[in-house]
Amino acid sequence: MAETDGELAARLAAAAGDILLNLRQAGAFEGKALGQAGDEAANAMLCREIRAARPGDGLLSEEESDNVARLDQSRVWIVDPLDGTREYGEGRSDWAVHVALAVDGVAAVGAVALPGLGLTLTSDAPIPLAPANAPPRMLVSRTRPAAEAVFVAERLGAELLAMGSAGAKAMAVVRGEADIYLHTGGQYEWDNCAPAAVAIAAGLHVSRADGSPLRYNNPDTYLPDLLICRKELASDALRYAGEFVANP
Incomplete structure (x- = not known):
């Protein structure tokens, strides 16, 4: 077969x-x-x-x-x-x-x-989502936490959890170790295509930081931002991210 x-x-x-x-x-x-x-x-x-x-x-x-x-x-x-x-x-x-x-x-x-x-x-065999953490946990870079992510975490009352690679952070949300991963420091298509597919299959919210969909196979492979989170947190996370952009 x-x-x-x-x-x-x-x-x-x-x-x-x-x-x-x-x-x-x-x-x-x-x-x-x-x-x-x-x-x-x-x-x-x-x-x-x-x-x-x-x-x-x-x-x-x-x-x-x-x-x-x-x-x-x-x-x-x-x-x-x-x-x-x-x-x-x-x-x-x-x-x-x-x-x-x-x-x-x-x-x-x-x-x-x-x-x-x-x-x-x-993405073929998604694992069941674990119960949400209380308070929610938000992933940030272990070397350079983005100001926008810190701002959103404060508004959500979320605990910050430092971690390494993009894939490890995205899968921490899939696995229930954390609840939200907002990245605004710049990525490329290979940084998030596989994590996005796995997270979507698991039933998570996946988008750009402004809520628009992620698109791949572009002439320019740069994808500057990403949001992967539990669906119940998406609306507030996007709203606070927008507030930060409007009033940095």
Whole structure:
């Protein structure tokens, strides 16, 4: 039986995670050199396997030169071989592998591997949402918390929870560890396509910070902002984010 897109995404994300874990455990590299070696090894496998399994689809990877032919294709795989290079190099667990398929600009299929936790979350098999935290927990960058996110957290009465990579933060909301992830510091399509697909399948609110939908396979791959949160928090989060923009 042919492998579905979701099965392919999950298998490859998990396999890339294994490559990264094995490389780190081997001890031949440290710090930034480890991150670079991990990016290269995981990317080589992901791109090779996607091209072999889906030769008619487009491909966009953080670690590959962009092929603009993807713009004429309906189905485009969008991958980040190592999201959270700093955390990976530091031996932390809050890093991820992203494998997604965008169809006509929509994040249709996604798998996010969290190798440090031994988990792979997918859009094909969403996990049930856990009960909301009280007070709500809001994720921010562990190195540079955005002023807008801090502002929204204060208005919501939310506790701040610092974490590493974008994928780890998004999956923390999916897993119920947190309730809201607002990012306004700038991302690219590979940073959030797979997390968005998994979060949508789990029943969460997913949008730009102004409430507009996320669109993929654009000529310019920069996506400056993102909101992933429980649906009951979305209206207030968007309103407060708008207040911050209007009165920074």
